Amino acid sequence: MDLTPYVDNLRQELAVAADAGGDDARALAERLTAPLESAARLTLLNALSAAMGEVTRELAPGSVDVRLRGLDPEFVVTPPPAPEPFREAREPGAAPAPPPADTDDGAMARINFRLPAHLKARAEDAAAAEGLSVNAWLVRAVSTALDGGARTTPQGRGKDSGGRGFTGWVR
CATH class of the missing domain: 1.10.20 (Histone, subunit A)
Incomplete structure (x- = not known):
């Protein structure tokens, strides 16, 4: 201009x-x-x-x-990203699904992420409400979005955890 x-x-x-x-x-x-x-x-x-x-x-x-x-x-x-096309359920014998995002193989990648100020403030508030850092909250949000809504909170994290986590199976 x-x-x-x-x-x-x-x-x-x-x-x-x-x-x-x-x-x-x-x-x-x-x-x-x-x-x-x-x-x-x-x-x-x-x-x-x-x-x-x-x-x-x-x-x-x-x-x-x-x-x-x-x-x-x-x-x-x-422009906003276009919605992904619908994916049908995989057929028997097809390649297995990738491992869930909560499996930690120790490898990390760093990215620069630009976020409008009003969304940044909302992300900070949501992370604080759950007792997480903004980075941990964003990792979980991306994982949830990619895994189709399965939310997991890493053990020992989250609001009021205080290190009192439980492990094992319940029947």
Whole structure:
């Protein structure tokens, strides 16, 4: 998005306003237009960023980001993910299902995860309510989503566990 027409319009409006004040005001307006150009661009970028933040809140889990390319902003739209197609039950003799996500083979992978601020606050509140770190809560949420709703809480974790976990089988 080219901000130049908007900045030029502001410069022209300042010149028109300064014409009413005489030659001294016109000269002052001409001297002020160059320093005001960067301030006007920054103000426009702040307004666009705030507007895209509001759009992102409405699109969640999709998003709209404002990126600066040279002097002009560029919008990057990330649509919400499309729902997965329905999977039918597997036939006898088909490959076995992958192991459940709660099996810990010790391997860890690190990712950077961008989350809208309003969802981050909700995730922090939910994690705190269950006595988990945000990371542990997110791992469990991803595992639950991928395993079709089977929720598990690792032993020794969770609200009021205090290390009083039980192991074994019950009949």
